[in-house]
Amino acid sequence: MGSAAASEPLLLLRGVGKVYEGEQPIVGLEAVDLDIFPGDFLAVMGPSGSGKSTLMNILGCLDVPTSGTYEIKGVPVTTLSPEALAAMRNREIGFIFQVFHLLPRYTALRNVELPLLYAGVGREERARRALEALRSVGIEDRKNHLSNQLSGGQKQKVAIARALVNRPSLLLADEPTGNLDSKSGEELMAILAQLNAGGATIVLVTHDLAIARNARRIVHIIDGRLVTPEEYRERRG
Amino acid sequence: MNPVEFFGVAIDALRTNRLRSALTMLGVIIGVAAVILLVSLGQGTKNYVEEQFAGLGANILIVTPGKIETRGGPPVIGATRHKLTLDDARILEKKGYLFGGVAPVVFGTAEVRSGSRSRNVSTLGVTPEFSPVRNIHVEVGNFVTDSDVDAKRRVCILGRTVKRELFGNANALGQVVKISGARFRVMGIMERKGVSLGFDIDDIVFIPVRTAMDIFDTDALFEILISVRNKNDIDSGKELARSLLFKNHNRHEDFTITNQAAMLSSLFTILDTLTYVLGGIAAISLLVGGIGIMNIMLVTVKERTNEIGIRKAVGARNRDILLQFLLESTTLSAAGGVCGALAGTLGAGAIRLLVPKIPVEVPPWAVVLAFTFSVFVGIFFGVYPARKAAALHPIEALRYE
Ligand SMILES: Nc1ncnc2c1ncn2[C@@H]1O[C@H](COP(=O)(O)OP(=O)(O)O)[C@@H](O)[C@H]1O
Ligand SMILES: [Mg+2]
Numbered sequence: 001m002g003s004a005a006a007s008e009p010l011l012l013l014r015g016v017g018k019v020y021e022g023e024q025p026i027v028g029l030e031a032v033d034l035d036i037f038p039g040d041f042l043a044v045m046g047p048s049g050s051g052k053s054t055l056m057n058i059l060g061c062l063d064v065p066t067s068g069t070y071e072i073k074g075v076p077v078t079t080l081s082p083e084a085l086a087a088m089r090n091r092e093i094g095f096i097f098q099v100f101h102l103l104p105r106y107t108a109l110r111n112v113e114l115p116l117l118y119a120g121v122g123r124e125e126r127a128r129r130a131l132e133a134l135r136s137v138g139i140e141d142r143k144n145h146l147s148n149q150l151s152g153g154q155k156q157k158v159a160i161a162r163a164l165v166n167r168p169s170l171l172l173a174d175e176p177t178g179n180l181d182s183k184s185g186e187e188l189m190a191i192l193a194q195l196n197a198g199g200a201t202i203v204l205v206t207h208d209l210a211i212a213r214n215a216r217r218i219v220h221i222i223d224g225r226l227v228t229p230e231e232y233r234e235r236r237g
Numbered sequence: 238m239n240p241v242e243f244f245g246v247a248i249d250a251l252r253t254n255r256l257r258s259a260l261t262m263l264g265v266i267i268g269v270a271a272v273i274l275l276v277s278l279g280q281g282t283k284n285y286v287e288e289q290f291a292g293l294g295a296n297i298l299i300v301t302p303g304k305i306e307t308r309g310g311p312p313v314i315g316a317t318r319h320k321l322t323l324d325d326a327r328i329l330e331k332k333g334y335l336f337g338g339v340a341p342v343v344f345g346t347a348e349v350r351s352g353s354r355s356r357n358v359s360t361l362g363v364t365p366e367f368s369p370v371r372n373i374h375v376e377v378g379n380f381v382t383d384s385d386v387d388a389k390r391r392v393c394i395l396g397r398t399v400k401r402e403l404f405g406n407a408n409a410l411g412q413v414v415k416i417s418g419a420r421f422r423v424m425g426i427m428e429r430k431g432v433s434l435g436f437d438i439d440d441i442v443f444i445p446v447r448t449a450m451d452i453f454d455t456d457a458l459f460e461i462l463i464s465v466r467n468k469n470d471i472d473s474g475k476e477l478a479r480s481l482l483f484k485n486h487n488r489h490e491d492f493t494i495t496n497q498a499a500m501l502s503s504l505f506t507i508l509d510t511l512t513y514v515l516g517g518i519a520a521i522s523l524l525v526g527g528i529g530i531m532n533i534m535l536v537t538v539k540e541r542t543n544e545i546g547i548r549k550a551v552g553a554r555n556r557d558i559l560l561q562f563l564l565e566s567t568t569l570s571a572a573g574g575v576c577g578a579l580a581g582t583l584g585a586g587a588i589r590l591l592v593p594k595i596p597v598e599v600p601p602w603a604v605v606l607a608f609t610f611s612v613f614v615g616i617f618f619g620v621y622p623a624r625k626a627a628a629l630h631p632i633e634a635l636r637y638e
Binding site: 057 | 239242249253543544546547548549550551552553554555556557630631632635
């Protein structure tokens, strides 16, 4: 499957599972093996409720698996403290959400500065790098707008800038076009493709094949398990 | 992330909810102002009393007839078995090597008349010693002299108030007044002393002690004042006076010696306690203000769950979130503390201006203490909401609408 198998994997998942405890335990993810290499552009496809977000949250260190091992650059994430997980999110990962998740009363610039704030970067350096990130996604003219005054497409660009600003090893985008019109969606995918061309490693979640085709490779997920394209076609009917 | 940055974040958050922040602060403002006002009132009262006692002499022992069992209180009149006499005073003076002066006092109320004007005043029969012992002196003329006492002369010294009431602005020295019908020559006018504990020290007439005994037809003294020469000898002086009188009274302890300094210091202790109690009661309102802060912080954390999720997603550690909300509650209470300190101090000033009779004195320590306390209230009541915020799971926080 992998095209860049020569180098060490950036992410390495072995038998990763996630069970949501409750009155009735729900299996969100089951026995996932996955290698992601630097420079990859991976699309994760699957129907609603199949476990795409569960996988992404684990990849992004926002949640921990209940079984299996997960390594980032050889570091076993499953054993890390909450502190170390926070540092991992801060340095290695840039997250892009379907619902943007910007701070509404902050300007675009301050939203983009946020990861740098927690990285301990000084005020001026922060503003400079945030502006640079905004420029790289072509939205620096909106830097002083409050994020809740921006359109969906603009918000998502700001979110990408925020994900990029601390130069992470990995960009995670969970249905980033889900709340965008098709034109904004295309624009966004062009930005991601361009970032990947520049060397960024990207994992993208979508249930839209047209969107997934932007990626270099596609994995399919059903009921929390990775399946072959054949099985996927079969089960999706 | 350094604390200054957190501080900016806290200020921003508080500014987006101005009215709410102001109302929450109001609780602290009222608390701090109340602490300062009530403590100032307590302190003012103490200073007032202290002023009233000032110049009374701290190293004075007061011997009164009658024995009381409980220490420190006033003697019970009915308990008198034997009187204090001039002989007692003489013994104390002769053998009291620690004493600077011994002043026997006879007390009575008499009508003092000058021409058509008359006045009922407290009349003290005294010896020359009274003036140095009590530290009050004549302004013009002379105080009672030894020969006045020995010769039972009918001379008197008028307090300022008596002089003004009887003579107005006219010269009184050398004039004749009638005290209980007897003619007395005015030998001196006392200096102004003012009001002490509601008692007008200037509304007094002094006459020689033996003369007073004749006028009031008694040989019993009201009290004997003793000044102890050295402040450190107060206790041994008291013991000396006790043993001298004990022997002179046929081995009966039918008198009471009170140490004025001890009495005053216990009074001041009471007033200090009063101050603390008042401050403590006010501090309760500050605690209530703290509960208001906790309440609003819990609401804030709930409302900003999504924000907390976002911050955690981009790398905020639990302690960053904790510090952020802790700084928010502390900023709230500290700002309230500053306003409250201002309000309390200005309020005390206003009371002093508008109602000068109420003694208020703002002690700087009360301002510092109230402010510091308010800061701690913000920290204390902010910890629980801040910990709640810090403990949120990033995914659940992000999903919260
Ligand atoms: N916090 C949670 N608690 C319980 N069940 C959850 C939780 N999050 C997701 N799930 C369940 O896990 C499964 C996968 O969900 P999710 O990863 O969000 O799917 P997708 O993103 O592919 O739509 C679903 O059945 C969902 O109901
Ligand atoms: Mg999802």
